[in-house]
Amino acid sequence: MKRIYLDHAATTPVAPAVLEAMLPYFTEKFGNPSTLYFYGREAKQAIEDAREKVAAIIGARPQEIIFTGGGSESDNYAIKGAAFANEARGKHVITSAVEHHAVFDTCKFLESRGFEVTYLPVDEDGLVSPDEVAKAIRPDTILITIMHANNEVGTIEPIAEIGRIAREKGVYFHTDAVQTAGALPINVDELKVDLLSMSAHKFYGPKGVGVLYVRRGTKLTPLIHGGGQERKRRAGTENVAEIVGLAKALELAQEGMTARNERLIRLRDRLMNGLLEKIPELKLNGHPTRRLPGNVNVSVLYIEGESMLLNLDFKGIAASSGSACTSGSLEPSHVLLAMGMPHEVAHGSLRLTLGNENTEEDVDYILEVLPGIVEKLRAMSPFYSQAHSQARA
Amino acid sequence: MKRIYLDHAATTPVAPAVLEAMLPYFTEKFGNPSTLYFYGREAKQAIEDAREKVAAIIGARPQEIIFTGGGSESDNYAIKGAAFANEARGKHVITSAVEHHAVFDTCKFLESRGFEVTYLPVDEDGLVSPDEVAKAIRPDTILITIMHANNEVGTIEPIAEIGRIAREKGVYFHTDAVQTAGALPINVDELKVDLLSMSAHKFYGPKGVGVLYVRRGTKLTPLIHGGGQERKRRAGTENVAEIVGLAKALELAQEGMTARNERLIRLRDRLMNGLLEKIPELKLNGHPTRRLPGNVNVSVLYIEGESMLLNLDFKGIAASSGSACTSGSLEPSHVLLAMGMPHEVAHGSLRLTLGNENTEEDVDYILEVLPGIVEKLRAMSPFYSQAHSQARA
Amino acid sequence: MYSEKVMDHFQNPRNVGEIPDADGVGLEGNPVCGDVMQIWIKVKDDRIMDAKFKTFGCGAAIATSSMVTELVKGKTLDEALQISNAAVAQALDGLPSHKMHCSNLAADALHKAIDDYRNKARGDAQAKDAGAAN
């Protein structure tokens, strides 16, 4: 069967050149970087080279790069680490209502341990307002954590503006850049962030490895205590092969980013316009222009997301939805709800995220296939008939 | 240059069959296991198969296996997770004086957050006494954490006996089995543990992936909050390829374990006896028989470990020492000190850990090379001349 | 995730649609959790002669709706009331555990349709009684 992968926001395949760079570190160059003999030095060199590459790409110093076990660990470390290390100064944290669960649930955990968290609202495009951030800051605020771009609707947040406010007030600022690293240019000084999370598998690197950028002087309590790896900030034998893979993937992502994004945006707009044209009663979600190059998010009124996804899967198309059914929870996407969407519309959301291997043919294929699926499901939907009989009545 | 790797306790190369099992999951089978379409189901199947394999090997149920980012994360999760989830019942934890830093430093962290920790002493062979454990249990004890085998001296602790005591008293029991998983038979019911940590890179699997076994009903606060992965117990997109690798590696380790250990023990004893024979004033560390099959640990009196390691490295031999200089700290191994060893003897420790690819020739090579190194360093050592002039005097 | 039977009923749902002159209609579910099922039944001599559904919901919701309409055809109302959500799930060779609660409500919708029929029947009877008394 022809398969079209349109869920690059969920994960990406490891690029061939990335895998090639990783391979020697599983077998011949397998040393533990903490050891002083040949194999160890070789492995150590590899991770320090990787650290320098990553640092250079995001405008940081190598010592400010900590390799972690992925985006969720980076988020947990940044938030819990800053909270625990600075609680003597205050116990208030500011975040937004549209963060990834790795941030959201971590904030909930902090609440259970005596911290107070402000969840800032967003507008209907999913944007956080820097003014609201400024207003929420209190004398006991120790951390602001706002994502760089949203993983569901693709909206890019005004991080540099928020960073300026945070810095003026002397509050640590973390951004979850898991969706933007490798997709958009990132410079930690321009963004004015103290902490920034990345995850390699979102940019054609391996799963299970990430970065936490930690600005020099930022106080953090470790999340994983133990050996002296990563300058005592993240214990555990380093995942050398995947660290090498992460750096290689970020490097490849950086090269030719502009051209790649132009192409993605063309595909994205073709897809968005096609959907609007071919499917009546369909709503675009997220900001119309401040959005990730590859992200398309729509709500198809009167039908539910999982049943759309299953039907797309029958046709070989891999996509995602903010429906409750796809998350295993009872609630649909908190992101869509925070943007003011009614529950049943949120359940009918469909996220299609394009990647490097997608073509115009892929876009045309889904435009060919989806209308029939929508029609079939609407014919089954009590909401559709209600709305239309009411309209007729 | 001929290279002989004798530091298998630090890490091991990924076995070819393990890498082969992993490879498809980087590229073709790259799906995110939380998704419902083809690529996701394929990846999900792979990790559930891995979970079943691991569970079967250690006598657990699949739902009791949590995949983590390595041994340190497993230890941190077990200890902090149990402490935070059960602090209402008490804030006392029992551990030993010879734990790995992933346990030791985590206990120190708990102390900084209002917990009380008892560090049990060990005897001169490195053994924890079950009686001491029993005596240390208080009404507010919520967790006992004692390692299965020591990573430096190889001593195997009486886990089943301690487990019996812990269970009688209704106290959670964690064991750090990072050095024993894949090396010795492990059955969680026989060991009577509630929590058990493993790390794949110690048994010819990849770095950056581990297991925490969690007995059904054991209450844990997550270490990494976020997405619903691992039944909401460990957030983060699963490291599918490495999870597959871990299971494959454990499976390979299980097959023919007995024969492999017999061979390792023969090599180990050849090495130990050879060292005793060829190098005067050398002391064996760790328990003479209750020890890991591949572990040799000796102290070479009057000389320091790092300088031995560097000289061995010149000859292509990779080894390890409990010397302060090799850890980047000022103190030599807390394990050797806890066993009652004077500082200067601890600084002179040498750990040689054998693995599957080592041969009798390797053993003979080090026996040929080491005496000359020791002689050279002793000729440079003020302690050696002092001891010997005193002896002459 | 889903059994083959679930996938079959999802992909080729039986009895989709409305019965314009239905004897009973039942609605169950909640748009908040994303599953709403509506079932129409045609009853003759205390027996369900036909059943149709419309469902807004996930694979499980559609498959259980399809399955329940198949199961009830030809059953007496009392027999039909014996059909539980669990029985529907079982007839589909099981459902994932997180689907058991919110997406497995087709039997409830059916029971509501039967109640609706009985209430109507009672109402008709009462109306007839009332008419007779006048």
Next chain:
Amino acid sequence: MYSEKVMDHFQNPRNVGEIPDADGVGLEGNPVCGDVMQIWIKVKDDRIMDAKFKTFGCGAAIATSSMVTELVKGKTLDEALQISNAAVAQALDGLPSHKMHCSNLAADALHKAIDDYRNKARGDAQAKDAGAAN
């Protein structure tokens, strides 16, 4: 980790040994942290004619010992006292930061040897003075 120069001095340490009829001996370091250096000097006309060392310690400790004994030969005592631990590290093209504190004490050992020589010299002088006074 170590510079080539460190490795050279570690692998081929200069001036290993004792000077049986040394004019000054200095001991520095602490077995607790794993580095102990002993330096012997031979002095003539306020100038260090020879220096030897014995060291228990890591690569850095051995290399700094070797380097300091090289550096001082031919220097006057006052010049030799100018040699700092940092200067020794620099002469070796640097040391890893965690080695700067406990393994880089060879200059201190040298200074102790010079103090020892001067104390002895003063003692001899006093003894001579004392003798002369009698």
